[in-house]
Amino acid sequence: MLEARLQQANVLKKTVDAIKDLVQDCNFDCNDSGIALQAMDNSHVALVSMLLKAETFQPYRCDRNIALGVNLVSLTKVLRAAQPDDVLTMKAEDAPDSLNILFESSENDRITEYDLKLMDIDQEHLGIPDTEYAATISMPSAEFKRICTDLMAMSESVTIEATKDGVKFSCTGDIGNGAVTLRNHQVEEKPKENIEIELTEPVSLTFSLKYLVNFCKAQALSDSVRICLSNEVPLLVEYLVSGQSYLRFYLAPKIGDEE
Amino acid sequence: MGIKNLFSIIKDEAPGAVKESDIKNQFGCVRIPYTSHTSRSLQTKTTSSSMSIYSFLIAVRSDGQQLTNESGDTTSHLMGMFYRTLRMVDNGIKPLYVFDGKPPKLKSGELAKRFQRKAEANEGLEEAKETGTAEDVEKFSRRTVRVTREHNAECQQLLKLMGIPYIIAPTEAEAQCAVLARAGKVYAAASEDMDTLCFDSPILLRHLTFSEQRKEPIQEISVDKVLEGLGMERKQFVDLCILLGCDYVDPIPKVGPSTALKLIRDHGTLEKVVEWMKNDEKKKYVIPEDWPYEDARALFFEPDVRKADDPLCDFKWEKPDIEGLVKYLAVDKGFNEDRVRAGAARLEKGTKSGQQARLEGFFKPIPKTETEKTAHKRKLEEQNEAKKKRQKEEKKEKAKSKAKPRGTA
Numbered sequence: 001m002l003e004a005r006l007q008q009a010n011v012l013k014k015t016v017d018a019i020k021d022l023v024q025d026c027n028f029d030c031n032d033s034g035i036a037l038q039a040m041d042n043s044h045v046a047l048v049s050m051l052l053k054a055e056t057f058q059p060y061r062c063d064r065n066i067a068l069g070v071n072l073v074s075l076t077k078v079l080r081a082a083q084p085d086d087v088l089t090m091k092a093e094d095a096p097d098s099l100n101i102l103f104e105s106s107e108n109d110r111i112t113e114y115d116l117k118l119m120d121i122d123q124e125h126l127g128i129p130d131t132e133y134a135a136t137i138s139m140p141s142a143e144f145k146r147i148c149t150d151l152m153a154m155s156e157s158v159t160i161e162a163t164k165d166g167v168k169f170s171c172t173g174d175i176g177n178g179a180v181t182l183r184n185h186q187v188e189e190k191p192k193e194n195i196e197i198e199l200t201e202p203v204s205l206t207f208s209l210k211y212l213v214n215f216c217k218a219q220a221l222s223d224s225v226r227i228c229l230s231n232e233v234p235l236l237v238e239y240l241v242s243g244q245s246y247l248r249f250y251l252a253p254k255i256g257d258e259e
Numbered sequence: 260m261g262i263k264n265l266f267s268i269i270k271d272e273a274p275g276a277v278k279e280s281d282i283k284n285q286f287g288c289v290r291i292p293y294t295s296h297t298s299r300s301l302q303t304k305t306t307s308s309s310m311s312i313y314s315f316l317i318a319v320r321s322d323g324q325q326l327t328n329e330s331g332d333t334t335s336h337l338m339g340m341f342y343r344t345l346r347m348v349d350n351g352i353k354p355l356y357v358f359d360g361k362p363p364k365l366k367s368g369e370l371a372k373r374f375q376r377k378a379e380a381n382e383g384l385e386e387a388k389e390t391g392t393a394e395d396v397e398k399f400s401r402r403t404v405r406v407t408r409e410h411n412a413e414c415q416q417l418l419k420l421m422g423i424p425y426i427i428a429p430t431e432a433e434a435q436c437a438v439l440a441r442a443g444k445v446y447a448a449a450s451e452d453m454d455t456l457c458f459d460s461p462i463l464l465r466h467l468t469f470s471e472q473r474k475e476p477i478q479e480i481s482v483d484k485v486l487e488g489l490g491m492e493r494k495q496f497v498d499l500c501i502l503l504g505c506d507y508v509d510p511i512p513k514v515g516p517s518t519a520l521k522l523i524r525d526h527g528t529l530e531k532v533v534e535w536m537k538n539d540e541k542k543k544y545v546i547p548e549d550w551p552y553e554d555a556r557a558l559f560f561e562p563d564v565r566k567a568d569d570p571l572c573d574f575k576w577e578k579p580d581i582e583g584l585v586k587y588l589a590v591d592k593g594f595n596e597d598r599v600r601a602g603a604a605r606l607e608k609g610t611k612s613g614q615q616a617r618l619e620g621f622f623k624p625i626p627k628t629e630t631e632k633t634a635h636k637r638k639l640e641e642q643n644e645a646k647k648k649r650q651k652e653e654k655k656e657k658a659k660s661k662a663k664p665r666g667t668a
Contacts, residue, residue: 044619127623
């Protein structure tokens with residue numbers, strides 16, 4: 001039996017909104033430490049990994065491991081009925097056919113209840129090795145989104161190059177080329193706008209902008225984003241939801257045989 | 260042709276092995292480009308391979324006239340080759356074409372001859388159906404031989420100009436594709452022919468080269484999952500395919516997909532199945548006189564192919580020779596020059612842009628635990644049971660409603 005109560009429906013709403021364009025159907029794996037989700041997009045280029053820790057919920061109870069096979073489009077339809085500040089409760093039996101979702105308004109006594117049909121999803125899980133990334137960039141999530149959408153206008157792919165001088169996002173398209181360079185930037189009064197770059201060795205990788213722009217939908221979840229890069233491994237884009245709960249995106253690089 | 264009814268069996272028994280998706284999701288991988296099968300020469304002709312030059316001809320011919328240029332030479336194969344290759348390149352696929360070589364030769368040689376004779380007879384039959392008179396059949400089959408050979412050469416020249424690599428297999432193109440795919444030189448083998456699975460190609464793509472108008476999803480069949488779903492070793496799987504009826508031997512009368520599956524499951528190997536059939540008192544199944552299943556099996560297990568590390572199997576995607584293409588297609592073959600140039604530009608873009616890697620290249624799937632597997636299997640069986648029950652009931656209903664005399668209802 002699962003029972004998870006979320007003080008702000010918004011957290012789940014935004015999370016699902018951020019991933020529903022990448023993944024259609026996926027399992028929410030619930031166990032006593034929290035609710036996890038791992039899914040690849042159709043073309044197996046991007047991977048979403050979400051973990052909502054038990055602490056994110058108040059209270060959280062899950063006696064047995066349960067996989068909730070959810071169609072995210074349907075879930076979005078249900079979540080649309082929730083106000084951002086509603087208290088959201090999810091309930092499911094041990095071998096559930098449906099997921100019960102309850103919204104309680106914080107302002108009045110309005111209670112909304114939905115039962116969402118579940119399905120069997122035979123899903124492959126990928127083992128993600130712990131990686132020491134060569135470059136880690138923390139920056140405002142809005143800034144990252146701006147860079148991606150701006151460069152998207154020029155080209156399909158962006159080359160991210162991290163050196164000791166800073167991080168350069170550059171692209172080349174039919175109409176010309178463009179680049180954005182960021183450097184370490186810390187202002188005490190405005191910690192939200194800090195840009196931190198940690199680098200152990202220079203990195204240069206090329207990624208599809210289409211996917212990056214898609215990841216940026218998670219901007220609503222968090223003010224800052226962490227981007228981790230190492231040569232010849234997938235890029236990691238991480239948004240912290242609250243506490244230790246996170247939404248991570250992995251993206252396979254483009255391997256250039258450009259000559 | 261290929262293997263009869265194999266697809267329906269796979270769909271029922273191992274649904275997890277088949278994935279359908281859009282062409283956009285299929286792209287060659289890191290150093291793992293992608294092989295596409297081929298054009299087939301006459302001897303091994305099957306109408307099933309849609310990428311074959313052959314199918315371009317058939318497709319166009321069924322509409323009436325073939326496409327020709329001013330001097331009357333057929334150009335529809337070049338047209339098809341050019342545009343479908345472009346479509347693949349646009350979607351980030353890097354194709355490698357494998358052409359059929361000679362028909363497979365066995366030690367005995369007998370099978371190969373028989374197989375060839377049969378292919379020729381089939382050919383005649385098909386044409387006879389189309390045109391009606393035996394004379395036409397004769398004429399046409401002769402013409403096809405000649406034309407096909409020229410077409411092969413023309414297509415190879417076109418590919419060369421497009422910068423797309425191709426190799427000529429010693430014998431069966433599918434077998435060669437499978438070897439390359441196994442070695443990781445390409446991501447998958449694309450063919451309509453299900454027997455590519457028997458050659459142990461890890462991934463088979465079907466409907467890849469169907470034209471856009473048909474809006475058919477691409478089927479991705481993973482051989483490992485097929486074997487897992489069927490609960491068989493590769494050897495048994497090949498035996499099953501032979502029993503179902505492959506290109507090399509005839510099917511046994513009265514043995515359909517469900518019987519074949521049952522027989523192999525009950526007896527384990529083809530030898531035992533044959534023995535059982537011969538000893539069966541009722542003589543329900545009659546094995547054709549000339550049924551060299553061992554030879555057929557050998558063809559699947561030891562096809563005459565080049566090893567993947569053979570220098571002849573090296574390939575490289577190159578920049579298209581734009582002027583060469585214009586000269587060949589526009590000047591010699593009467594294509595529209597603007598279109599050729601536009602196509603060449605697309606090709607060039609395709610070779611320039613980096614290859615999108617897949618996550619599987621970096622993260623490995625966590626194998627499922629035994630309990631998960633059995634749970635999944637049980638679920639599957641339940642579903643199949645339910646489906647069969649439903650079908651039975653529907654049949655009953657139908658029979659009932661039919662049994663009622665008319666007008667009384």
